[in-house]
Amino acid sequence: MPKIDAESPTDDQAQQDLKSAKSLMKAGQIATALQELDDLLAKSPDHPDGLYMAAVCLRYLGRSDEAAHKLVRLKEVAPDFARAFQEEGHLLRAVQRPEEALKAYERACRLNPALIASWKAQADLFEQLGRLGPARQARGQAEKLMALPKELLDASLLLHEGKPLKAEALCRAFLQAHPHHIDAMRLLAAIGVRMGVLEDADFLLESALVFAPDQIDIRLDYIEVLRKRQKYEAARDQARLLYEKDPNNPVFLSHYAIESLQLGDYDLALDLFDRVLAILPMIPPPSPLAVMP
Template identity: 30%
Template sequence: MIDIESELRQGIERQQAGDMAQAVGHYKAVLSAEPNNVDALNLMSVVASSLGDFNTAASLAYTAIAEQGDWFLSHLNFGNALMGLGRPAEAVDAYQKAVTLNPQSPEAYVNLSDALVQSNRPAEAADMAVQAIIIKPEMADAHVNFGNALLALDSPGEAVEAYIRASMIDPENALAWMNLGNAYIKLGVIDPAVDAYRRAIALSDGPIKRLNLGSALYGAGRLAEAAQAYRDCLALDPKFLDAHINLGAVLRDMGALDEAEATVRAALALAPDEPELHWNLALVLLTKGDYSQGWQEYEWRWQTPHFARFVREFHQPEWQGEPLEGRSILIHAEQGYGDALEMARYIPLLFDKGAAVTLECRQGLGRLFSTLHPDLTVIEVGDGPLPRCDFHLPMMSLPLAFGTTLETIPAKVPYLSVPKGAASFADLADRPGPRIGAVWSGSAGRRDNQPRSFRPHDLMDLVDAPIYSLQKGDVAATASDLFDHGLMVDLGPRLEDFADTAAAIAAMDLIITADTAVAHLAGALGKPVWILLPYPSSAFLWMSQRTDTPWYPTARLFRQTSPGDWSGVIAEVHQALAPGLLA
């Protein structure tokens, strides 16, 4: 006859010492004598969960519940096992039963909060975390879970407060530091996020922490440090695809194109059908000017999460270079205005092949694109049904369909012109020159707009004449003081669409612009255009290090040498204008 109490006590001692095998031996001895001993079943469930055997843990806890359904600890353990099995919705039910049976258990409320967050019920999760805090204010995990719920409720500022409180209670709580970093990222506060991730890593290293650190550093423009963080992540988990994807991207931005390509290709050996890797490879190859492979890889975009939501279904087949004589084709809009302006050069080539062409474009481009060819049918998105054609093709697939290489880019300009009925800028002809048109910011909705934008004030003193603003949108107001003092002339209110903008560009001697649609429009019109590029530049079109582009013969590129530093770029522009180029 064994001593049940003694066996349980010894099992608990061995479990607390980390000797799980010996602990299990004691619990099994108890269960051999009393198969339905609830204490042994629960303790065995805890051991099984700690070892990652959640199926066994769930079975043991469920047996304990069947034996004594009013014991809250059995429901708590059952919920923990279900969470380990990735079944949070079921875990919620188990934890709610535990809370009902023991309303004073902070652990039950904390675990219920976690399950509710993972079940996409953050408001309830916040309430449960608060209950745990009321019962046990110095419970760090309760504050962590409160922060998690707040973060899920899109309240990152309040989440930061919760995580800071947790880290003050328990400075060695790695999860508090990790999630604090996540909250800072959501607030757009990068440097504190980096510090928080480093604290979390120092306490408990792991691939996810290294990945998040790398992403924070990447967002701060600290590319070399980001690359190292991703390498450290891969040292911990060589098969972590997100780290491979991000490392390839940051190496491309650093201009280490050969290393970026090698990194992505090595990752593709592990996951040959991963769309994000193919997408990264496309960007690397296109940036290198390897168009023969790059445009093929670019077709993987439709399988990435970002582009998959834009996939459209057409009854007609996608054109892949078949003869078009006497046949019809629909070219349809995708991506941004600049992409459309760049790819519009291919439309006349379709007519050269004998096709009847319909072009769908974004609102504001229709009048301008009517100048591509007299027989072109142009339909702006949302302005009516699209005709049935023999073929269709998204605009950014045109280079592949035409077999475009770096040497065969159709770069003859102008391929666009100012349409009849566009705004007139004849009143500018009598004004003293040179006439320089400027755009300093693109669409505010683009996530990379801030680093690619500069200040309108940076352009002052370039010439002894007012500069003409072609800037549209709310950002034009950043130059309001320049407008008031006559240092810049605001043409924005006169620009209803891209046809009007084309007319304004035609009245200029030079366009100076950020990487925006106006850069493409000026290039397509054959107007001298100086394009100021950030470091790193995410646009593969501009390639790497070049001061020219094979896409626009009249364009000149001015590049940052470090993130956020426009001073060197502006100085280079000053120097380029100094000889009186436009006098």
């Protein structure tokens, strides 16, 4: 994940140049946009956004080798820049290298689970390769993201790009207008965890469960926050609720075991872990698909 200090102030002129180049790209003036980006990179050769946008322009112009060169440099200066791997996936897909493209898209989604284009591309490639289970998962994740309000999608992108303060401002503004929006509450809690504000995350997730008590992903998030706050008994109580809902679910068993271990209930924890090991060989290996917080 990008470090929080990636949100340090940037040069105003560079931001203006990027904004101008983006407008030109949207207008279809790719060559002109590339010229502006080249001017920016002449002054700041390792500017991550400049390298990324230049690579996109070069791909649009059919200059794939040059685009790939930009991406190599981008990954050197910003190894966790998710869109670099997404763009690499686009290049590999264009030259009919689907397995390598899939790896690039999967890496992009691990770094930033809010990249709709990477999820869609994975779904298409999995379908072409006849891997329909992973295709459905990827398509479902893309559809879930597309169903989010734009403000929340933008906030999620910002969070995973290492800009939690901007993500927080956007998410809080949305939540003020929609105070009981479950996805907004969960996302703001995730931002709080990233920024170390665990008390706020605890309150948000506890409140979200009041409105959506059967939403499993919220309860799993809540267990993690309770553990981070060393509220081990409360975490085990939440884990037990999931376990009682489905005693054969290996995820629920694992959480119940971990929380029992934290409280020193070793016999129960070991028994639960043994049950997980007995179940896991019976289910297929997990997909590397990521889930948006």
